Amino acid sequence: MRAGPGVASALAALLLAACGGVPALRSTSAGPGTAEVAYAGSLLLLNERTIGPGFERATGDGYQGRGGGSFGLAAEIRSGEIRPNVFESIGLAPILRLEPRFTRWAVQVAASPLVVAYDPHGPYAGALDAIRRGRRPLADLFAILARPGFRLGRTNPATDPQGQAFVEMVRLAAGPFHLAPAQRAAILGGANASQQIFSETALEARLQAGQLDAASAFRSQAVQLHLPYITLPASIDFGDPALAQHYASARLRLPGGAEVHGVPLVMDITVLRGADQAAAVAFVRYVLSAAGRQALARAGYRLLPPRLLGSRAAVPAALRHDLAGA
C-alpha cells in the first residue's frame, strides 16, 4: 500500500481546519451538526474508515453512517423508518424513488465497475491469473465460469444491484464473446442458480475463506479485500455512464415480476431534506473535494467528472457553486 497520499490528504485537511478552512466547506456559521449518511453497503469500509473520519477532522461536524442495500435504504427512507440527510447510492434508480419528496437532484461521483474476483489459491487460480495478465483471452474467462463444478458466487438479483449487474453482464457478453444460451445458463448456475447466490457478507467471507473459486465483485471490494480480480471491458462492466443506453439493452425479470435493465454502476450522492442541512451539504462537498476523490480512487473507484443530474435549481446554494461546471 502506498501511504503517502493518505497522510498528505489528512495533513492537508488538518491544515485547512487550522487555517479557518472549516467555513470553506460550510455555508452557514451555525454550530456543528451531524451528517447522517445512508450509503450502499459496498461503500462501508471507505465511509467508516476514511471519508467519515476525514470529514469530521476537516469540518468539525459529526458523521454517522448506515450501510445497506441501496433499494432497501430508499424504501426505509420513504417509509420514514430512517431519516438520513445524505444518501449515497449505487445507481440512480434508488434516488429517483425518493423524488420529489426528499430530493430532486444528485451528483455523479465515481463509477464502481463490475469485476470478477477470484481465489488466488483455488484450482483455477493459474488460468485466471493468466487472463488477468492478458496472456490468455478474456473469452477463456467465460469458458471457465461455465465449467461444471466451478464454484462461482454472486449476490441476490432480487435485492442487490450488483446481483442484477452480474446477470446483465453475462447477457451483454453474449455478443462479443459468442456465448451460446446454454453457456450463459451454465455460468449462472442453471437450475441450481440459488446455490451460487449468497448474501453480500457471506460472499466476501466465502471467497476469502477459499470456499469459492470466483465471485462477482465491485472493483472497490476486490481492492479493499486484497483479492486478485479480472477487469472486464467497459462495454460490459457498467462503469461508463456514457454507455448507459448500451447497458440498458440487457434486461432482467426479477422473481417478484418487476423488470430491470442494466444501468451504469455509478455512485450518486444527494442531500435529503431533513435536519442539519449545513452538515449534509458539507459532507457532499467533502466527498467532491480533492481529499474525498483521492480516497475514492485509492479504494478502487473509477473517478468521474462531477455531473449534476436533475434540477439545478433544487441544489443547495453552497453546492451550486462547486458544481458550476457540472
Next chain:
Amino acid sequence: MLVVDVEVPRRRFTVAAAFEVPAGGRLALHGPSGAGKTTVLEAVAGLVAPSRGSVRVGQRRLLDTVRLRALPPAERRVALVRQRPGLFPHLTVAQNLAYGLRPRRDPVARDRVRALVEAMGVGELLGSRPGSLSGGQAQRVALARALLSRHDVLLLDEPFAGLDAGLQAELLELCLAMLAGSAAAAVLVTHDLVAAQRFGERIGVLDAGRVLQLDAPDAVVARPASRRVAELVGYGGFLPDPGLAPGAGWIGVHPDRVAPGASPALGPVLTGTVRGCHPAGGAWTVTLAVSPGGEPVTCRLGAAAAPGAPLTVTVLDPPRFDAAGRARRAAPPTPERARAV
C-alpha cells in the same frame, strides 16, 4: 446370610467395614455423624464403588473386587430406606408402593400389597401425592415400598431421624413387627443408641470408618472394647482406676450405671461435691467433682442433689481401661456381681 467386607476411600479416611448378618437377622450400626455408616450401606446397595472388598448374600455375589464383579443396584435385591423418604413426587402413594413390584399385575403381589398397606396404616393415603404427606406418613410409605420390593437385604439409613421421638419409637416398633418372619437380612444405621439396641440383635460401633466393636446390644455398653467405644455409647467421665497406680488405668462412668450411696460390693465408691444438678426427664443429671484430681463425672440419679453438697455414689461394675485406652480384663467381675448389674 449377608457377608460384607468392604473398603471405601473417602476424603479424610477409608471406611473399612466387615460384618455378617444372618438371613432374617438384624444388625444395628451405631456411631457419630460422619463415621461412615451411610457409606457402608451405600457400598452394600451398590451406590458407591468400594476400592476393595466383597459383598455377598448367601451364594449370590453382589460385589467382588478380586473377580471384578459388581452387580448394578437394580440387580442386587437390596432395599434401602433413607432419612429423606425418597418417594417419587410425580406418582401417587399407590404407584410408589407398586413401583418395585415384579411382575406388575400379579394377583399374589396385589394381596401382599393390600395386607401390608393394612398393617402399616397407609390405606387412606393411596390416592395422595407424596407432597401432601406428613413426615411420618411419608416414612411409613417409604418403608412399605421397600418391604414390597423384591429384596434379600433391607437397609435402613437413619430412617426416622427427622421425626419426633414418639413417632420414631412407634415406627421402629412397626418396622420390627413387619420384619418378624422376614427372611431378609436387615441393617439399621443410627446415631441413637437406644434405637440401635432395640433393633439390633447385634450392634456394630463405627468410628472414623472402622468397626470398633461388634457385640450384643447390652455388651457394647457393659463391656466397651475401648475407651473410644465407651465414649460413643454414652460414658460421661473417666476416673483413675482406684486399684492401680495413678495414670496406669481408668474406669468409665456411665451416667445410667451409677447408684446413690456406698455399695462396695457392686463397684467402686466415689465421694465428691455436687457441681450442678438439672432435671432430665423423670430423673436428675448430677455433675459430680470427684476429689482429688480427675475430671468431673455425670450421673443420672432418681433424686435431686443440692450444688455444693457432698455426695457419695457407687459406680456399678465399671469397665476398666489401660493407659492406652484398651479394655482391661484384669479384675473380671464375679458372676454374682454381674448378675446384680
Next chain:
Amino acid sequence: MTSLAPSPGRAVPRPTAAAAAVGVAGALVVVLVLLAPLLALLAHLSPGGVRAALRQPGALDPLAVSLGASALAMLLIAGAGTPVAWLLARRRLPAPALWETAILLPLLMPPLVVGLLLVFVLGPATPIGVALAHLRLSATNTFLAVVVAEVYESAPYYVLQAAAAFAAVDPDLEDAAALLGDRAARRFRRVTLPLAAPGLATAFAVSWARAIGAFGAVLIIAYHPYGLPLQIWTTLQETGLASSLPFALLLLAVALPPPLAALWWSARARRRR
C-alpha cells in the same frame, strides 16, 4: 386510604391498597414496554394486506422451509442433546466445566460469526464439504445448511437448560428407582424424564423459538432456500418494511405458540407437584 405506619402488633406492615396499585401499574408498564413491538406489528397490519401477501404464489414456501428445518433441527438437538444434558447434570463427564463452556460457546458468539466460521468448516473445499459432496450433499445454500445453522444457533439453549432440568432431579430418587429394580433406561423413563419434563419443555420451547427465528448464521451459510427470517429480510430489502410485516406475523404465529404452550404446561406441572 390507610396510613403506612405499621399497625400495632404487626412487625411488617401489609402493603396498602395504594402500594398494591402502584405495583400493578409498574408491572403493567414493564409488560407494555416489552410487548410494544408486538402491538406495533398488529397495529400496522391489515387483514386484507396479510391475506394478499400470503396468497402470492410461493409465499408459503418459506413457512414450509422454516417449519421443516426447525422440526428437523429440534429432532437432532433433542436426540443428541438430551443424553449430553443428562451426563452434564450428573457430572458423568470428565472436566464438566470444560464441557459446559464448550457448549456455551456457540451461544456466546454472535450468530453472524458462527455463520462465517461455519463457512470454514462446511464450505465445499473443506474436508467435511468434500465428504458431504461424496454423499451428494452440500451444506451451502441447501435445506441441510438451514438445519445446520439453526442447530448451531439453538442447541446450546436446549442442552444447558435441559442440563439444569436434570440437575434439579434429586439423584436419590434415581438411586431409589435403581434399588427398586429399574435399570438405567427404565428409571430414566419412569423417574428422571417425568420429573425433568417441565424443565425440558421450557428448554425445548426456548430452543424452538431460537431455531425458527435463526437469522445470523442462516444468512451466511444458507441464503437459499428462504425460511421465514430470511424471507422477511429480503422482502425488507426488496420492497421495504410494509411488505415484510405479513411474514413477520407469520413467523410469530408459528414461532410463539409452541413455546408458550410448553411454558404454560410446565408451569402447571410444577404447580401440581
